Amino acid sequence: MREEDSNWFSKWEDELPPPEDLMPLSQSLITPDLALAFNIPSAHHHTPPPPPSHPPQSTALSSQPNSSAEFDSPELSGAGGGGGGGSGAAGSDEPARTLKRPRLVWTPQLHKRFVDAVAHLGIKNAVPKTIMQLMSVDGLTRENVASHLQKYRLYLKRMQGISNNGGAGNNSPAALSASGMDPATDHLFASSPVPAHFLHPGRPNSEHFLPFVPVAAMQHHTDAVVGRARAAPPPAAAAAV
DNA sequence: TCGTTAATAT
DNA sequence: GATATTAACG
Numbered sequence: 664m665r666e667e668d669s670n671w672f673s674k675w676e677d678e679l680p681p682p683e684d685l686m687p688l689s690q691s692l693i694t695p696d697l698a699l700a701f702n703i704p705s706a707h708h709h710t711p712p713p714p715p716s717h718p719p720q721s722t723a724l725s726s727q728p729n730s731s732a733e734f735d736s737p738e739l740s741g742a743g744g745g746g747g748g749g750s751g752a753a754g755s756d757e758p759a760r761t762l763k764r765p766r767l768v769w770t771p772q773l774h775k776r777f778v779d780a781v782a783h784l785g786i787k788n789a790v791p792k793t794i795m796q797l798m799s800v801d802g803l804t805r806e807n808v809a810s811h812l813q814k815y816r817l818y819l820k821r822m823q824g825i826s827n828n829g830g831a832g833n834n835s836p837a838a839l840s841a842s843g844m845d846p847a848t849d850h851l852f853a854s855s856p857v858p859a860h861f862l863h864p865g866r867p868n869s870e871h872f873l874p875f876v877p878v879a880a881m882q883h884h885t886d887a888v889v890g891r892a893r894a895a896p897p898p899a900a901a902a903a904v
Numbered sequence: 905t906c907g908t909t910a911a912t913a914t
Numbered sequence: 915g916a917t918a919t920t921a922a923c924g
Contacts, residue, residue, distance in 0.1 A: 763919095766914075766917090766918060766919080767918065767919090768917095768918090769917085769918085790906080790907065791906080791907070791908090792906070792907085805906085805907095806918095806919070806920080807918080807919090809906095809907070809908080810917090810918060810919065810920095811917095811918085812907095812908090813908075813909075813910095814917080814918090816908095850916095851917090
């Protein structure tokens, strides 16, 4: 008894921007250094127990990208300044360089920062290292960004496939999957608004993309349809360039 | 060395 | 099965 959404396209865009309901996650953002340096005698089991101290989180969750620093990572400010020099003799050990960090959890907020960084850099300059530096998130490694960037690119490609779906010459698995695109695809990626120019690099003059909006038959007709998604893609108009 | 892709692990 | 990490390649 649940009507499947059939008009997602109506408010697809508006649904994306999540107001403020994703935040109850402050888990493994604790400085890996601390966690690892002191390392909780938890033996194996990467389950970074969130510290009891919880900073005010529900308050104003402005979506402002650059604004709030991470939770607590006074040291290692990376970007800024740096410093210095020298880090020759490492008096204090920096285990963060040799020990394996738990597992990076890309929270919507973190991803938002990621997207923002890529947007400011531009697709062409959006390389792991640059993104990582721009994000200025301590504990974030180039590997982390590279991995996430890989997935993010696939996501963008997927979006392109559905926006402009050509029946001919289209043999991309993405398109197939795209056909069954649901608002539930890519939880994380869908949480963050994707800059327009992201969809088509090299097209600064991108007007609002026109989703085909399958507003065709399928008006009344009790039977038929409902055949789960993935059916035949709507006849895309032959739009030429 | 860095960036990208595929494979692997959790 | 999804997501992040690790390895291999350019």
